[in-house]
Amino acid sequence: MAGHQSGEERNEGCASGGRDLKARLASIPSVERVIASAAAQPLIAEYGRTQVLAAIRETLDGWRRDVQTANSAAADDAPFDETRATAAAAHALAARSQSRLRSVFNLTGTVLHTNLGRALLPDEAVRAVVRALTQPMSLEFDLATGRRGERDDLIEALVCELTGAEAATVVNNNAAAVLLTLSALATKKDVIVSRGELVEIGGAFRIPDIMSRAGAKLREVGTTNRTHLRDYEEAIGARTGLLMKVHCSNYAIAGFTKSVELDELAPLARKHGLPVAVDLGSGTLVDLAQFGLPAEPTVRETIEAGADVVTFSGDKLLGGPQAGLIVGRANLIRKIRKHPLKRALRVGKLTLAALEPVLQLYRAPEFLRERLTTLRLLTRPGEEMRATAQRVMPALQRALGDAYRVSVEPMFSQIGSGALPVDVLPSFGLVVRSGGVPGIAHAATTAAASKRAGRGRALMKLEAALRALPRPVIGRIADDALHLDLRCLEAVDEASFVAQCAELHL
Template sequence: MTENLFRSIPSVDELLKAIQDEPGVQSIPRTLLKDLVNTFLDQCRSDIRSGRIDVSSDLNVSSLVPRLLHHVRQKSRPNFRRVINATGVVVHTNLGRSLMAEPAVQAVDQACRWYSNLEFSLETGKRGSRYALVEDLLCRLTGAEAGLVVNNNAAAVLLMLDTLAAGKEVVVSRGQLVEIGGSFRIPDVMAKSGAVLKEVGATNRTHLYDYEQAIGENTGALLKAHTSNYRIIGFHKEVPLPELVKLGERYNLPVLEDLGSGNLFSFPSQTGLDEPTVQSVLKTGVSVVTFSGDKLLGGPQAGIILGRKEYIQPIKKNPLNRALRIDKMTLAGLEATLRLYLDPENAEKQVPTLSMICASPEQLKRKARRLASGLRSNLSHAFEVRTVSGASRVGGGASPEHDLPTTLIQLVPKKGIAVEALRDVLLQTDPPLVGRVEHDSLCLDPRTLQADELRQVGPVLEQALELLGRNQ
């Protein structure tokens, strides 16, 4: 019986011919399409052995084509894909961090489509500097004397330390030896730079005299790392930056700050966010500050280095700088993003990261109720749909102890559907939808759902139900 089933399996060529005119199939390279048909037939053979296929009619070309098309479309999709973020985490490290503003997206598109003055001065007709394209804008916005941009903040810290403190001791509070995503730690970056870590203080308390007692002949710099991704509460103390700057001036030492999730915007008091701005940090007289471009700034991935010219100039000349430099797409997106900050009110409206963080509880409640109403109309057979109070997060290592009030859409599956199975199958839809599971329900946070995505949630959930039915 099993041998007869194996003989009933159609050939690769038969199946290729059957699907060649189907929508989307013609754009798949022939070699890849053939491989996908072969893997599909391997699955058919496995289904025969396990008893899932036990009649020859299930192996007719007409019977196999719907399953084959689903297999081909699923497996031929790009690895790097858009997803719908319904988690409520605004700067979601795993989902691409910040969304860029429309002017920045258009600038990146221009940079990709056309030649540009990346390293060509339109004033002199000679070779120019890519950093000059954004340096003046950064200095105008922050009050820095000079600046440059590299490919991320870890690179910025590495380049800063390699230039200013290689082979010398860098004094840093023990409580600031942070680890960021992917197990990257400040001590490891320091070691790679050639700087020698000099820890001072206790985990929860560090005093000015701890820094001063650590200063010696081989001291190269004092470093402060903003603990943006965690907080110490209770009995703790750290030295304010202005006091550290005065200590550095007394001993003629540069004071460096790794600000992490850099912020150029003064958030409204109702958000409750107290992240320091780059402008306020530079006003303390700090020598150099570094921060990310794709977190609270809301731009592309970048590491921004700002500060006093006497320290920035040697950083620019460091040969390592070339290995860490940014490309034309990053420059285009960053410049367009920074230009929006020239008008803070406009930035709040146009930079998605800022507008999502600043969204009021009332706005989010209305948004949640509209979405919930639509889902009840079309999917009440599969879910009980509720709206409940909840909390969003800034993400990206910013304000880890602070919740942003929101209204969640709670989907409680009916008909024995496990919520964990629903969560997992939503990762296979087109586009995938990422929510969060709480209290035996799938929760969707409207804070991180864009306007056009609100219309997509229902169809995506219908896809998920279809996939669950197919897998049963």
């Protein structure tokens, strides 16, 4: 009957398939043959025999599985030979050896992006870190006496000069600075804080949690939106160890509000013989208003207003490496230094090597805007960013073709990392829309909703392709478009951005 095979035909087909399968498996070279081939020798020279051997074995095992299942490109008619095996092993080795910590283009519009490493270091700091990486350093060696030194001495005088504090110490981040301060000054004691200042920042860092881990007891006063001086005074008792203020750098309360300023709180603390600690978070050493940026309280102003201890970050508005600085009265800083946690939270030579030259830049404020990378990016002129966008836009449009429309448009950047959350900076960048037409604000019909969903998928596909580039491009999707804010794309990186646009695969 037509369309049916006889038993003999089926058996012949199975036998033929079995012979083909055996032949294909037999054609796969041995590990020894591949590792001894001329094609494998450059790989051995680069990666070492151990890694190359493992990669070749993994490649050949994969081929055997694929031939048996006949569901892969390895089951095609291409010959299995040493050249093909080493090429596959080379690809696997390159992928395996690629660093997980990758350089990216930050086109999110957030200058101090926590997930992308926050502040970029100025050239002076980079050179200092390279020296510290490649040469022995006087980390804890007093060159004047020839005896063991204290690593805090490397930056303490400079920090005190710039802040007006009596003493200073440094730990690995500002959360550690707050934890160490509370542990040293308020363990088993009450710490009085306004309810409106019990902040949570990124990574679930909460003031109440840090206080609990430090062994201090939180004493909340006032309400979320209003706290008065009398609230603090009524809460002070025999078990009070510290009054604390937390600068709300990552949110703002507007409307019917009242807070107690530091210059009001400090006299009350002195009256009762208590210290006042201030967590400034994104601490700055200069008045940002002089650069056209929103004003933030400086560390010096905070000290002059009566703070006994001030904690702040090194890698936010200060523009340096990740660090937490603690400054204030000498007797309190001494107590903080002697606490057992200090050794666990101390910084290494690379942080100190980077921090010192950044602090040195603040001695010449007239050059700060040019030399401090963070400040240069935050104050970048709009026309400069627009000119950058106009230069790189054609390359991106060519790479995307007719499926997307790229335009140069104004947008808004933000400082980031909890700094000045309600303030934005006018910027320029590229806006990419799918289908060559602007997005719609509201899908009134099923057809319109389907069209919008299609645009959304196209934008997500593009966003993923940008992240897959050799130097990933990180932007943000909003309002039916992909926004690439060019505030952080400086001239030194412009050519490499344009060059890799041609490598986009959609």
